[in-house]
Amino acid sequence: MIQHIRYSKNIFLILQLLDLVFFISFFLLFLKYQYLQNGEVRTIEQLIKLHYKALILFIFSWCFISINTNIYKISRLDSLYSILKNNLYQTLLFSIVVFAVSGFKTSDLFSPKLSIIYLAILFFFTSLTRIFLFILLKIYRSFGGNIRKVIFIDENSNTQSFINLLSKRKDYGFVNFGIFLFDIKSDLRQKRYNFDLNDLKCFLLEESIQIIFFSLNGKLLESIQDEVVLLSQKCHIDIRFIPNTLYDPFNNLKLKYYDTFPILTFDNFPLDKIWNRILKRIFDIVFSLFIIVFVFSWLFPIIIIIILIDSGKPIFYLQKRVGLYGKIFYCYKFRTMKKSKENDIKATVKGDSRITRIGKILRKTSLDELPQFFNVLFGNMSVVGPRPHMVLQDEYYSEEMRRYTLRHYVKPGITGLAQIKGFRGQISSKEDIQKRIISDIYYIKNWSFILDIFIIIRTFFKTVGGDKKAF
Template identity: 40%
Template structure:
């Protein structure tokens, strides 16, 4: 399940990366002999530190992470970083002064660890003193695990959870569940914790559908550890086991950075290498055929349902219903040049500006018009799950034939299924595969490209 952040929480980990890497570079300049002062060594230090951190989970520290776990991550990071430094220096420079390398790594990890713990404790104090960075939660169910979690939330405000209400389900369970869902929406609750012992499979599915369709985070309190046989995400709040329903790889900071770097590099290649000369040509052709701007801007829903302006080359004559009705086959609004650029998907290229600005990604669920998003959200189950990640210029659903006009419910249902599969199984290789399939389909031509 995605880990929702506060207003500024999303900046903490990138800031930590930058700060730690800066410390490593400065200390290497001060402590390491001059014969090693070259770009390849600095590049090695950065790549080695980030790679180790990714594998040890060094930066995966959450509000419920125990201090002993943080020390465990520090120790792993320290020893692996030492080994890699000795290996690099011994192989490439034949440098034999082990004390200098040991001193450099020790000072680096010591300063970084101090900073890490300072941020960790500062945030906990910040939540108590200033009341910031809190998540509003409710608990559903009755029993020992519910009582334990309630006490944990109430007695540990430094963890950043504010318990708003407990729905015990003792009397008239069905009515209480309905009341709970209404309460969650009215009170802007962030997370729901459900005791599995008090819910039937029907109740669980009802909560799953509700949270998926309303962008709420759902977690479960298990009866015992046997539930671990399922493919679920398992965490501890103090000593209380908590289960998360869905794992989204792009919630991990390292994956976010990898995907963002891919988006920036790819979008710059397209903007500089293609749009820089193609835009003036299309501007002339579009304006010769019909009056109006060469670009078409339309409100779409993106990450966390936020609206943004999506850019395209204008392929239709100016009309008042562009924001209400999708283009259909043989649509009279489409111009001659518009038909060509839509068939070849050239009209989508300005969206690389959206990617560069951070509103979109190269690969992701395709964004819909705001009016259509609202309609599908009411009509199609789990449609809102798509908004847990950034929308894309292309996506897995589009490579499987579900692009363009939604002619039947089947089109949008399968589009949502592929989008959910993508967000739960993201990898850089999958993105690259989708990009190549998209290019191949554009060259080959598609029936629904109109």
């Protein structure tokens, strides 16, 4: 734990020192340029003497804002998206200070144009250092550096999948030192041990274990869980819990206090907030109109002619899909399949004989989905969200999968997090739909405008390159 704190402080200091270098360098560089534009030549010493108060205010403002944006906390579980999002929020909030100080000063600091360039360059360079450090740490952990020694206690339906994930994602830096199970014969080669509280305590201390992953609803008695939590606290070891189901509604509970009495309540989702919904809707309308005006105007006639030559009419295919709050709507697509009574009841599979020649190309590039921008304009869909399923599919999965209907909490999307993660195409097993639902639930619980932009950009590159999972 002490090693972990020391490591976090080192990262914190490195990033702050780099930011300080950027601040001072760009601040003086842009000031010098500002004066040159006015026909004045100033030395570095003169610039510091004239504007040192503004520089100090900028530095303190940046540090104060960083407390809320957490830009100096790079966790091993972070993604490039989260790092860039936090840094963007940091820069946007800091821009208020820059424009305010520049406007209130009697002598010139930065012009509005120069202020924007200053902020853009500052965002670019601070992001660059964070991305470089992030990638460097990932590589370092992949080769066995900066590891966290972990153990697993008890086992439920998700434990082995999680162990496999940590084994595959070596860049997380979690090294499995063993799993302690109820009433088994210990096997040192497989790192499997029979659970005993005293043996566990010795193991934790001898191996310097840093994290315990405890599987909920396993075979151990519930009272054992309390004993393990107390043991972890005494040994100053971090303890985390693996849920028995990934769709447990109680995963979203938030602790609130009535005076000093703790009560658990369901936490609000980001799109519960009216301003978030308005922002998402405005973006949907603007983005859809942009695509319709600048892409549909020339691409639509080309696709229509090719479909007519290849397989004749109809051009479009309207299929009932399940949308917001479970409401049925007609989803628009370019027709990519031959006429068949099975089209509304049978999902597409790899090598499906119903798919036309041009249909294969349209599906591979996702161009068959373009008419759905009209669905977005009409309010049935959003640009980004969980992909809508056929009515029969939806009815089946809502019965088979817990928390499946949570995906109806937001409007379905033309693209989504599951699609850019590669969880699209044929559903051949329960695991396939589970991965989609996990991604959809993550999206709903962690929605942000920046996440939508990130998904759109990733979708664009997948469309250009051709998605291997599309057929």
